[in-house]
Amino acid sequence: MKAGLKIAGLELRHNVFLAPMAGVTDLPFRLICKELGSDLLYTEMINAKALCYEDEKTRSMIKIEKQEHPVALQIFGHEPEFIAEAASILNDHDNEILDINMGCPAPKVVKNGDGSALMKNPELAGRIMEAAVKASRKPVTVKIRSGWDEHNINAVEMARIAQNCGISAIAVHARTKEQYYSGSADWSVIKAVKDAVSIPVIGNGDVKSAQDALSMLEKTGCDAVMIGRGAQGNPWIFNEVYRYLEYNEQVREPSPVQKIETVIRHLELAVQIKGMHTGVVEMRKHIGWYLKGMKGSAKIKNEINTLYRFEEIKGRLLSYMDELNVLLDT
The missing domain is CATH 1.10.1200.80 (Putative flavin oxidoreducatase; domain 2)
Structure with a gap:
């Protein structure tokens, strides 16, 4: 299975990406993952409002080194005006892609109406995505969850809204907000999203090996695989997956x-x-x-x-x- 993907005008060599993870995908870890085979890297999520107010810690979090490229810088927030302003600020930054977080389940994020709280408000989510697309000169992507809970699976609805707003690609973590990181990811939701939209779909959830990545691609038809917790302590997974997908090679586990x-x-x-x-x-x-x-x-x-x-x-x-x-x- 040949790798590679195009998001808007950005040509990517591989279709195996490092997922954004708060407190994990900082600059040192991203550099390690790049050295060991990841193509597109995602930053930790950045508070859009804090970026607009020139918060010093937030500014330090958006630093990108030349050897990292390509990079998707992820922002979060629930106010369209701050999302738009952050997108404008980042027009002159080094990231190739602007990503919007609509999937984080952390209580401190959700209680403010950010992250996966937006899965409960598709109308507001649409206004946020539209504002970002209008303000950004770069491709804008979005990361969502399956839905709020098992009774409210609305990833397909959100994906259609995203496409209509001009979003260039959508990543789907196939768990609900209520699942947090427990249980199993329901890859059928990724397939449903892929069947519903024409923009690239990136699958996320329970990819811990090269075989998992191939299985996700085959079962869902998604265009790329995003690896999060499977890379914690195992950044070699990116080369393992790439070599398996591209050359059907089995890479030996690191000693x-x-x-x-x-x-x-x-x-x-x-x-x-x-x-x-x-x-x-x-x-x-x-x-x-x-x-x-x-x-x-x-x-x-x-x-x-x-x-x-x-x-x-x-x-x-x-x-x-x-x-x-x-x-x-x-």
Whole structure:
């Protein structure tokens, strides 16, 4: 199955993308995923109103490095005027695509009327998308969920509204807001959306391997696959999926040594970009994901959670690598 996709005028080489994840898809992680095979990268979701008010932290979150391209910068909000202003601001930014989040289920987001709360208000969602398309000189895409709950599955309705508003592509996380991240994704919703619109449809939900990606593409007819939690601690999944789809190749799972080397590389980037304290603290969850399932990893993770300097953590990881090599040799 040949990869590749066109979104508006943007030609993409692959159809395997990194999903936007709050607190996860920051610049250091995106750089790692790009190095390991992801094509289109999505940023963490950015508060449109905070961007308009020139919030310093928000401004730091939209930084894009040249080696990342192409990048979809995701914004969220429920006020069309702020979405439009944010789109205008980002016309002169480095991202190739502007994406609107209408799927985040986090309570603190939903209670403000943002994210997946918009699944309950298609009329407002339409006005937001229309405002963004009018203000943006770049392709505008949107990410939605199946619906609010099992009794309100309206992804097809939202997709049709999106297409009518001039949205260039739509990503569907095949879970409801009420499911959060539990249960199984219902890929039939992705298929229903694909059958209902002519714009590209990106499938999301429960893709944890190359076989999962192929299965989603075949069962739903979607144009691309977006990987979120399946990439946590496993950024190699992008190359694995691409090689399988493009060449029918089975890529060997990374060795413990490769994993630890990548952890150190990721940690180094985090400290360089965010400073020692923030970089180390924010890396703890990533380290836990990378080491999950490795022999003795629980003890190592607990030890690392007490350390605050790059060299200390690097040293402990290297000694853990030596311990693993001894175990493998015995």
